[in-house]
Amino acid sequence: MxxxxxxxxxxxxxxxxxxxxxxxxxxxxxxxxxxxxxxxxxxxxxxxxxxxxxxxxxxxxxxxxxxxxxxxxxxxxxxxxxxxxxxxxxxxxxxxxxxxxxxxxxxxxxxxxxxxRPREARWDQPHLEISTPPHAPIDPYVRRTTKSDMEQLYPACVAMYTEEVGVSPEWGGGTELYRARVAQLVSRGWSYARFDDSGRLVFKAEVACATPYAAQVQGVFVPPEFRGRGLATAGMAAVVELVRREIAPVVSLYVNEWNSPARAVYEKVGFRETARFATVMF
CATH class of the missing domain: 3.40.630 (Aminopeptidase)
Structure with missing residues (x-):
């Protein structure tokens, strides 16, 4: 050609x-x-x-x-x-x-x-990796989600996306497509969450893509009413442990530079910065 x-x-x-x-x-x-x-x-x-x-x-x-x-x-x-x-x-x-x-x-x-004009441009996003066991104690209650978790999981995914991107994934008739994407990640075993004793979701994260070399995590989320309790740190430590054991030896993600709470979590877990990303959204 x-x-x-x-x-x-x-x-x-x-x-x-x-x-x-x-x-x-x-x-x-x-x-x-x-x-x-x-x-x-x-x-x-x-x-x-x-x-x-x-x-x-x-x-x-x-x-x-x-x-x-x-x-x-x-x-x-x-x-x-x-x-x-x-x-x-x-x-x-x-x-x-x-x-x-x-x-x-x-x-x-x-x-x-x-x-x-883009809707938003984020020019400084640290790209983070971890290739060792997590530095923080893991949450033993984080597990892979199943289809039966969708009633709790899907609204949390919508809330996370809306908070992170600034627009709902359901906007413009996208509900069916986004629900299918969440269900796809669940069926692949790439969706993780922790639920409290009453069945409420208190932490979640997904693997967005993976190869034999690495897996990229997305959608890390703790509902606002459960924040400040260390759930994100222990949850991410558990995700790193599970992903490295079952999917790929290196776990990566990228985060907004201004998101100090998230960056602090990843630092405690043992992630290190290896590059800088940028995102332009329309």
């Missing part, structure tokens, strides 16, 4: 090995892209979009996931600018730009004049 200007073209199944070799240069930072590639074989109909690659002298040197999320992979600022030029030709189809800070900023600088 011929490459376009600046050596950028869509990738497909024949490019999978080259793509995985690229992404696995930074297997934890690129866990989302690795997971998407291996579960879709880079087929657009399964990706729900495209994976673009940039080639230099016939070698894949950078990539960009373009679906609901646009995610640069192993991209320099120059690579991101090349991806931005291609994106301008098709217009904005994504709801979020997210990934390592430098290429996200370079990409945004290339499309900002045409893509309109």
């Amino acid at each position: 011929l490459t376009t200007r600046h050596g950028v073209r869509p990738l497909g199944a024949p490019d999978l090995d080259a793509f995985l070799a690229l992404a696995r240069r930074e297997p934890v930072v690129n866990v989302f892209a690795d997971y998407r590639a291996t579960t879709t074989n880079l087929e657009p109909r399964w990706l729900g979009g495209e994976m673009w690659g940039r080639f230099v002298a016939g070698e894949l040197t950078a990539a960009c996931h373009v679906g609901a999320n646009l995610v640069p992979i192993c991209a320099t600022a120059d690579d991101a600018a090349a991806f931005a030029e291609r994106a301008l030709a098709r217009g904005r189809t994504v709801s979020t730009i997210v990934g390592p800070q430098e290429p996200v900023r370079a990409f945004w600088n290339g499309v900002a004049s045409s893509w309109g």
